[in-house]
Amino acid sequence: MSRPVYDSPRTAESTATAESTTTPESTTTAGVPPDLVRAFAVPPALELRGVSKSFGHPGGDQLVLDDISLAVAPGEFVCLLGASGCGKSTLLALAAGIDEPSAGAVSAVGPRPALMFQEHALFPWLTAGKNIELALRLRGVPRRERRPEAERLLGLVRLSGAYGKRVHELSGGMRQRVALARALAQASQVLLMDEPFAALDAITRDLLHEELIRVWHEWNQPATDARSLSVLFVTHNVREAVRLGGRVVLLASRPGRIARQWRIDLTYPRRLEDEAVAEKAKEITEELRKEISRHARS
Ligand SMILES: Nc1ncnc2c1ncn2[C@@H]1O[C@H](COP(=O)(O)OP(=O)(O)OP(=O)(O)O)[C@@H](O)[C@H]1O
Numbered sequence: 001m002s003r004p005v006y007d008s009p010r011t012a013e014s015t016a017t018a019e020s021t022t023t024p025e026s027t028t029t030a031g032v033p034p035d036l037v038r039a040f041a042v043p044p045a046l047e048l049r050g051v052s053k054s055f056g057h058p059g060g061d062q063l064v065l066d067d068i069s070l071a072v073a074p075g076e077f078v079c080l081l082g083a084s085g086c087g088k089s090t091l092l093a094l095a096a097g098i099d100e101p102s103a104g105a106v107s108a109v110g111p112r113p114a115l116m117f118q119e120h121a122l123f124p125w126l127t128a129g130k131n132i133e134l135a136l137r138l139r140g141v142p143r144r145e146r147r148p149e150a151e152r153l154l155g156l157v158r159l160s161g162a163y164g165k166r167v168h169e170l171s172g173g174m175r176q177r178v179a180l181a182r183a184l185a186q187a188s189q190v191l192l193m194d195e196p197f198a199a200l201d202a203i204t205r206d207l208l209h210e211e212l213i214r215v216w217h218e219w220n221q222p223a224t225d226a227r228s229l230s231v232l233f234v235t236h237n238v239r240e241a242v243r244l245g246g247r248v249v250l251l252a253s254r255p256g257r258i259a260r261q262w263r264i265d266l267t268y269p270r271r272l273e274d275e276a277v278a279e280k281a282k283e284i285t286e287e288l289r290k291e292i293s294r295h296a297r298s
Pocket of ligand 1: 055056083084086087088089090236
């Protein structure tokens with residue numbers, strides 16, 4: 001079966017011309033590769049500027065994130081990769097505004113970023129449709145518009161007909177689709193995803209990768225600033241990061257710092273088994289291994 005070929009949803013990917021790999025030395029103070037800076041004709045959708053985060057522990061404070069500067073362009077899809085415990089979820093919580101940085105600043109355009117986790121966090125006593133309508137209500141959408149909008153969003157995630165289904169009637173993959181539709185119902189311009197497909201079987205995960213890219217692409221067509229959707233996607237899985245991201249950011253551990261970034265200039269949609277995906281994943285895995293062994297020695 002032939003695959004549809006998507007244009008990259010503008011900005012960073014469509015205008016970037018510089019080399020595909022950037023090192024921390026070649027990034028600006030905002031942590032943005034120089035080729036991306038040129039693409040930032042509008043302010044970033046999400047920006048962390050010199051962000052550090054410490055947690056209090058009995059033996060003394062633990063510095064989890066150290067001087068992180070990261071900007072995500074409107075419409076960009078960025079994957080954040082790193083070893084377990086390096087601070088990926090902490091960074092996402094700061095980006096979401098559910099926790100405060102110990103130093104530095106976080107800003108995002110539009111309404112508060114939407115969050116999606118490995119656990120769907122749907123209300124089991126509500127139907128799929130009502131779960132989405134709840135998000136619409138919180139956003140202030142008038143009552144009469146909620147049902148048609150919930151049905152439209154269910155259609156977007158290919159779950160037309162699931163409006164009246166309760167959570168226990170849905171498979172794991174379907175629940176994550178509803179969770180995605182609910183996140184989209186917030187009309188945020190930034191979607192933060194914390195390993196959203198990690199608990200799914202390989203085939204369902206593969207399908208949801210495809211769907212997520214399709215939804216992100218459709219959401220960003222036509223490309224207008226008002227409608228753009230940027231994604232910051234956390235994963236341990238290098239192939240997943242390369243399959244999805246226009247950019248992959250590797251976090252070092254203890255403390256979490258940006259170790260390296262790669263632009264992934266491959267056409268969408270991509271497949272996990274694509275040779276180019278495998279090749280890039282191999283290069284990134286080698287860096288991740290170095291980070292893990294550096295961490296083990298420290
Ligand atoms: N609320 C908290 N209080 C104290 N320590 C915390 C808190 N939240 C996170 N940490 C610590 O911060 C470090 C980073 O945790 P975090 O969950 O952000 O890492 P992660 O990269 O997302 O890990 P994983 O990939 O395993 O999910 C860990 O050592 C964790 O124990």
